[in-house]
Amino acid sequence: MLKLKENKEREWNYMAKENKLLVIEDSKEDFEIMLRAFREGATSLELAHVTTGDKAFEYLEQKGEFHSEDKPAIVLLDLSLPGMSGLEFLQLIKSNFDFKDIPVIVFTGSQSKQDIQECKSLGAYRVLEKPKNYWDFKEMAKKISELIKDLKR
Numbered sequence: 001m002l003k004l005k006e007n008k009e010r011e012w013n014y015m016a017k018e019n020k021l022l023v024i025e026d027s028k029e030d031f032e033i034m035l036r037a038f039r040e041g042a043t044s045l046e047l048a049h050v051t052t053g054d055k056a057f058e059y060l061e062q063k064g065e066f067h068s069e070d071k072p073a074i075v076l077l078d079l080s081l082p083g084m085s086g087l088e089f090l091q092l093i094k095s096n097f098d099f100k101d102i103p104v105i106v107f108t109g110s111q112s113k114q115d116i117q118e119c120k121s122l123g124a125y126r127v128l129e130k131p132k133n134y135w136d137f138k139e140m141a142k143k144i145s146e147l148i149k150d151l152k153r
Contacts (some may be wrong), residue, residue, distance in 0.1 A: 002067075004066050010064060010131050012147045016039065018073050019044050019046050019073065019148075020045075020046050020048060020070050020072040020074075020084045021038075021046065021047050021048070021072055021074050021075075022048050022050070022056065022059060022060075022075045022090065023047055023050075023076045023149075024050065024053065024055075024056045024077045024078055024081065024086070025076075026078060026080075026081050026082055028051070028072045029128070030078075030131075031043045031049050033133075034047075034131075034137050034140075034141070036050075037131075037134060037137035037140070039136040039139075040045060040138060040141075041141040041142050041145070045088065045144075045145065045148070048072065051081075051091070052082060052083050052084065053084030053085070053088060054084070056075070056077075056089060058101065060072075060093070060098075060099050060102075066152045067120075072102070073102075073103075074103045074104075074105065074144070074148060074151070075093070075105070075125035076107065076109060076144065077106050077107070077124075078106075078130070079107070079109075079115065079119070079130075080108065080110070081151055086106060086117070086152075087115075087118060088120065090104055090106065090122045090123065090124060091122050094123040100123070103124045103126075103147075103151060104123070105124070105125055105128060106119045106126070106127045106128070107129070107140070107146060109132070118141045119129070125147070126147065128143065
């Protein structure tokens with residue numbers, strides 16, 4: 001069982017696959033670049049991909065097409081999504097007893113201090129600037145790998 005290490009340690013209330021990362025990203029092109037960067041920079045991570053907040057919640061609940069998927073150790077959330085916004089998804093997951101302890105890393109192209117503060121107040125583990133190219137995605141992959149190592153301690 002993973003332990004979160006932030007203000008205080010707490011145990012997750014569900015078992016997750018330690019190297020599974022759920023990526024919520026509506027741009028298939030960005031996800032393809034991200035996948036390549038993670039394969040090259042963080043080979044031990046397994047990425048699952050959905051394009052909307054609704055699909056992400058189905059994934060976490062292991063419903064429908066996701067009934068046999070492993071639960072993720074961490075969620076990587078694009079703030080700008082069609083339908084349910086990233087902020088709405090973050091609020092939903094953090095208000096759900098079964099999923100509230102999953103660390104969520106938000107990535108955003110927004111420079112709005114209000115958006116960043118709202119993500120933090122809703123319980124985002126980290127807020128990162130959305131990568132603009134392959135090299136930025138590769139750097140993000142390294143950062144996320146380090147964050148996951150910190151969570152395991």
